[in-house]
Amino acid sequence: MRVIHDIHGGIHPPERKALSQPGTLQSLALPPLLVLPLRQHLGVPARPVVAVGDAVLGGQMLAEANGVMSVPIHAPTSGTVRAIESRPIAHASGLEDICIELETDRQDQWVVLEGMPEWRDREPTMLAEQIRSAGIAGMGGAGFPTAVKLTPGPQRPIELLLINGTECEPYITADDTLMQCYADQLIEGAMILAHILGADSTLIGIEDNKPEAIACVQAAVAKANASIEIASFPTKYPSGGEKQVIEILTGVQVPSGGIPADIGIVCLNPGTAVAAREAIVEGKPLTHRIVTLTGEALSQPCNTLACLGTPIAHLLQEAGWASEVQQRVIHGGPMMGFAVSNLDAPVTKITNCVLAPTQSELPLPAEPKPCIRCGHCAEACPASLLPQQLYWYARAKDQEQLTTHRLFDCIECGACAYVCPSHIPLVQYYRAAKGQIRDSEQERKRSDNSRERFEARERRLAEEVAAREAKRAARKAAAQQQAISGGVDPVQAAIERAKAKKAQQGSSE
Amino acid sequence: MVNWLVNEPLLAALAALILLGSVFGALLGYAAIRFKVEGNPISEQVNALLPQTQCGQCGYPGCRPYSEAIAEGDAINKCPPGGEETIQALADLLDVEPQPLDAEHGVEKEPVVAWIREDECIGCTKCIQACPVDAILGAAKVMHTVIADECTGCDLCLDPCPVDCIDLIPRKQGIGFWHWPLPADRFRPIEVIATDAATRTAA
Amino acid sequence: MRDVLLATVPGVLVMTWFFGPGTLINLVLGAAVALALEYGVMALRGRDPRVAISDLSVLVTSTLLCIALPPYAPWWLIVIGVVTAVLLGKQVFGGLGYNPFNPAMVGYVVLLISFPIQMSSWALPRGLETVPGLSEGLQRVFSPGSIDALTGATPLDLLRQNTGLLFEDLMTSRPELSGWAGLGWFEVNLAFLLGGLWLLYRRVFTWHAPIAMLAALGLCALMGYDGGSSQSGGSALFHLFSGASMFAAFFIITDPVSSAVSNRGRLIFGALIGLLVYLIRTLGNYPDAVAFAVLILNFCAPFIDHYTQPTVYGTRKPTP
Numbered sequence A: 001m002r003v004i005h006d007i008h009g010g011i012h013p014p015e016r017k018a019l020s021q022p023g024t025l026q027s028l029a030l031p032p033l034l035v036l037p038l039r040q041h042l043g044v045p046a047r048p049v050v051a052v053g054d055a056v057l058g059g060q061m062l063a064e065a066n067g068v069m070s071v072p073i074h075a076p077t078s079g080t081v082r083a084i085e086s087r088p089i090a091h092a093s094g095l096e097d098i099c100i101e102l103e104t105d106r107q108d109q110w111v112v113l114e115g116m117p118e119w120r121d122r123e124p125t126m127l128a129e130q131i132r133s134a135g136i137a138g139m140g141g142a143g144f145p146t147a148v149k150l151t152p153g154p155q156r157p158i159e160l161l162l163i164n165g166t167e168c169e170p171y172i173t174a175d176d177t178l179m180q181c182y183a184d185q186l187i188e189g190a191m192i193l194a195h196i197l198g199a200d201s202t203l204i205g206i207e208d209n210k211p212e213a214i215a216c217v218q219a220a221v222a223k224a225n226a227s228i229e230i231a232s233f234p235t236k237y238p239s240g241g242e243k244q245v246i247e248i249l250t251g252v253q254v255p256s257g258g259i260p261a262d263i264g265i266v267c268l269n270p271g272t273a274v275a276a277r278e279a280i281v282e283g284k285p286l287t288h289r290i291v292t293l294t295g296e297a298l299s300q301p302c303n304t305l306a307c308l309g310t311p312i313a314h315l316l317q318e319a320g321w322a323s324e325v326q327q328r329v330i331h332g333g334p335m336m337g338f339a340v341s342n343l344d345a346p347v348t349k350i351t352n353c354v355l356a357p358t359q360s361e362l363p364l365p366a367e368p369k370p371c372i373r374c375g376h377c378a379e380a381c382p383a384s385l386l387p388q389q390l391y392w393y394a395r396a397k398d399q400e401q402l403t404t405h406r407l408f409d410c411i412e413c414g415a416c417a418y419v420c421p422s423h424i425p426l427v428q429y430y431r432a433a434k435g436q437i438r439d440s441e442q443e444r445k446r447s448d449n450s451r452e453r454f455e456a457r458e459r460r461l462a463e464e465v466a467a468r469e470a471k472r473a474a475r476k477a478a479a480q481q482q483a484i485s486g487g488v489d490p491v492q493a494a495i496e497r498a499k500a501k502k503a504q505q506g507s508s509e
Numbered sequence B: 001m002v003n004w005l006v007n008e009p010l011l012a013a014l015a016a017l018i019l020l021g022s023v024f025g026a027l028l029g030y031a032a033i034r035f036k037v038e039g040n041p042i043s044e045q046v047n048a049l050l051p052q053t054q055c056g057q058c059g060y061p062g063c064r065p066y067s068e069a070i071a072e073g074d075a076i077n078k079c080p081p082g083g084e085e086t087i088q089a090l091a092d093l094l095d096v097e098p099q100p101l102d103a104e105h106g107v108e109k110e111p112v113v114a115w116i117r118e119d120e121c122i123g124c125t126k127c128i129q130a131c132p133v134d135a136i137l138g139a140a141k142v143m144h145t146v147i148a149d150e151c152t153g154c155d156l157c158l159d160p161c162p163v164d165c166i167d168l169i170p171r172k173q174g175i176g177f178w179h180w181p182l183p184a185d186r187f188r189p190i191e192v193i194a195t196d197a198a199t200r201t202a203a
Numbered sequence C: 001m002r003d004v005l006l007a008t009v010p011g012v013l014v015m016t017w018f019f020g021p022g023t024l025i026n027l028v029l030g031a032a033v034a035l036a037l038e039y040g041v042m043a044l045r046g047r048d049p050r051v052a053i054s055d056l057s058v059l060v061t062s063t064l065l066c067i068a069l070p071p072y073a074p075w076w077l078i079v080i081g082v083v084t085a086v087l088l089g090k091q092v093f094g095g096l097g098y099n100p101f102n103p104a105m106v107g108y109v110v111l112l113i114s115f116p117i118q119m120s121s122w123a124l125p126r127g128l129e130t131v132p133g134l135s136e137g138l139q140r141v142f143s144p145g146s147i148d149a150l151t152g153a154t155p156l157d158l159l160r161q162n163t164g165l166l167f168e169d170l171m172t173s174r175p176e177l178s179g180w181a182g183l184g185w186f187e188v189n190l191a192f193l194l195g196g197l198w199l200l201y202r203r204v205f206t207w208h209a210p211i212a213m214l215a216a217l218g219l220c221a222l223m224g225y226d227g228g229s230s231q232s233g234g235s236a237l238f239h240l241f242s243g244a245s246m247f248a249a250f251f252i253i254t255d256p257v258s259s260a261v262s263n264r265g266r267l268i269f270g271a272l273i274g275l276l277v278y279l280i281r282t283l284g285n286y287p288d289a290v291a292f293a294v295l296i297l298n299f300c301a302p303f304i305d306h307y308t309q310p311t312v313y314g315t316r317k318p319t320p
Helices: A124-133 A146-150 A174-181 A183-197 A211-224 A242-250 A270-282 A312-318 A376-380 A387-396 A399-404 A415-419 A426-484 A490-508 B002-007 B009-034 B042-049 B063-072 B083-094 B126-130 B195-201 C002-019 C022-044 C049-054 C057-068 C075-088 C103-114 C134-142 C155-161 C167-173 C185-201 C208-224 C236-241 C245-252 C263-283 C290-307
Strands: A033-037 A061-064 A079-088 A096-104 A160-165 A201-207 A228-233 A265-268 A288-294 A302-307 A353-355 B112-116 B166-170
Touching (some): A124 A146, A124 A183, A146 A265, A160 A183, A160 A242, A160 A270, A183 A201, A183 A211, A183 A265, A183 A270, A201 A242, A211 A228, A228 A242, A265 A270, A270 A288, A288 A312, A302 A312, A312 A353, A376 A387, A376 A415, A387 A399, A387 A426, A399 A426, A415 A426, A426 A490, B002 B009, B042 B063, B042 B083, C002 C185, C022 C057, C022 C075, C022 C134, C057 C245, C075 C134, C103 C290, C155 C263, C185 C236, C185 C245, C208 C236, C208 C245, C208 C263, C236 C245, C236 C263, C245 C263, C245 C290, C263 C290
Parallel strands (some): A160 A201, A201 A228, A288 A353
Antiparallel strands (some): A033 A096, A079 A096, B112 B166
16 A cells, blocks of 8 residues: 655635546537647747648647757648637747647548557657657646656666655546546557556556546556556645655655656656557547536536637537626636637647536635735645745845755745735736746847857957058067168168159159 | 052052053954954955946946945945845945945846847847957957857947847846736735736736 | 634633633624724735735734633733734734744733733632623723723643642642643633634644644653653643643644744744743743743744755765
């Protein structure tokens, strides 16, 4: 039996998971237009390899990876490329980004897929490369290119592969549904990932509020006779954060500023594992994902296997959306998600949930009052930070103190803001402060670089002037030398030559 | 002597103070010379905080002359590219009051880089000679182009160009440069109609 | 805030039973002055005054101060105290959340030092004197000096003045000292203890500061109680249930704004307050020491915070 540890702090918000009927997948109609952003992952955006007007098949690569921290984009179905332009995307800023717009032709014709069912005989590096070409990025919400995570390098031997089936955020049931409906694929995917990493053991962690998922996964493990351990632990938000779930299941903390691979652990989302299996065994790239559509403004909340690039408006309509005045639509969950400003924005690899709450269900935040230093925030923080101090320093823009108080160890889970009796939007302060500090560091690097270049230029110019001076002085010295040693003074000779020439010219006219 | 000390308390107190003052003053003076730490001259530290655009908007021919002037006591609010953040950093370093940016020297604008319209460039190299950080690539009769990563946006290349083919474009645009703003002190209601978001995010 | 006000009700009722309507008059007068003052100050500062009133924080400040003041104190004492507490204790620092000192204690200490006579004349409790009715109470407050009222020393005062009697004899020597901690005082403290336990149950604050203070106070009293000689400081039971001990533990030191922030810090904060209360009570010039102890520890709270920072996730040095 594995010892289950506890994290510091944490909260117990109402779960509201039954609303979206986890465990059943609805199939919704295909939209006429798909919008595929070139950046659906952490890192450099992909580079398009198709042109406007091209006819493409399902599974065809539309954009290739641009460097190591990048993954390709594939067409989810057949159709024609209508545009490669700026389009609204689901981002907290509300800004647009370059997307490939695909008009679907409803034929759903696919390229020929070549899988490797005998993956056990293949080299791990080759399998990792296949996962990269399939466009797989972390589907838990961060979108880290999975192939990079699977190749931590020889300096970091991996002992444990942890599949993170926690899904601690309220409302979201995408991973729950995946674990119930695709348990066999999950197990095979986990085995593939363990093979790539060379991990000694594999562990699937599931919160205890998902008994059906636990049962399905246990049955799948038994059927495949795999040596995979399943651990269930008490429900608490934010147990599902990578650092938190590692602490709960192993008792070890990921060193600050480091990654789990530093302590021999790699943590992946179950959706990523299933996608990896599809890529390896069937040769199918990442083109769909399970999205939870929930909230009381929907008359048919459900989980659906959505095409990447489906506009959010289309999904909401299919789920029976009855919009209110001042309706918010949240991409992600109520704790870490953000409101979408343009509903034409599409579903991407990191969209696990679309939440359409009514005003009474999730009221707008109350007006923030002054901080009364009650300290509840510090009690709730899973990273044992001092949110109160971070709040004061963020307001004062005191970058030094923010770094000393370890602002960058904050996982932005929102537990502190949830318990604050004065309703202060604490996480917004931390996000703003982090952005400002990163910005300042970039500016400082730039100005240091400019100063070096400027000083180098000054030195170069000074050298040129000095070289010219030296040459002139040398010539002068040589001329003087010649004059002293009794020869013809070259300067004098040159003057006489010039006088003679002038006289000649004058007389010939 | 003790009798005198007892009988003249006022003079005795004065004498004690003078004696103690001399002793400790001598000690401090000795320590200041004997244990002196060679630190960074202050103008170097000031120069490290300035943005190094070498634009001359402060009235000095470059950032180093301005940093030396600041070390002599000049005002710290003359640098528009540095903006409020630099003024605050200088105020913290020098332990003076931060002043708002002196409008006489310019206003704080968003960061820009130069961009040459290549169709119009005649290859005269005048801009290359003007650039203080050698950020323009090119030679005589050969296309000139600005290396955007090295350009500080000082706009010294605009004037020398005989065909006026250089523009200043914003450096920090697009989703890669966006970060969350600090919440306003008063809570703002969310936009009622979607088009409100467009005006908000333009900021 | 509402919970805190509700929790003071048992204590106030017991005080009213033993000392008459004096405390109630204090409370009403203080509340009126505080609300009017807060409204005016916030309007002057350009904030929305109704929002500032609606969170009841100023009402809590005035309630706590008025409970601490002697019943039937002259009306001007109440007014000066409340004005000082609200203005000097809170508003001048920036309002709610910005005050480094406990506002009620600031008001109390200013009054104690400026008007020592009025502050140390407590009405005699029921059993020694007929408790005045409402009209007489109002008269005593609003036209002080018009009625010759009998006031006496509190049990803590009597303990401090004691020079020759053994502690046990002292406790039986005067009617004011009947019971475990003085006539009426034991019941008052018990009522505040009940209110405080209810607040703990409601999770308004954590147990660390109150329990630390009471433990430290009790422990010091135990150690200082040398069997009850005439020099002794009083038994642990006496100290815990007399004066403002329970009131302070659950209502004064738990003010979040001026106390330490982390739970570890609160343990130290409470313990030091308990220690200081005992020391000032036995060695100092004033009979009750809560206000001074609290203010001194308010000074120290940022220092305590600095040294009780939690170990951030991922920064623990790995065990070799």
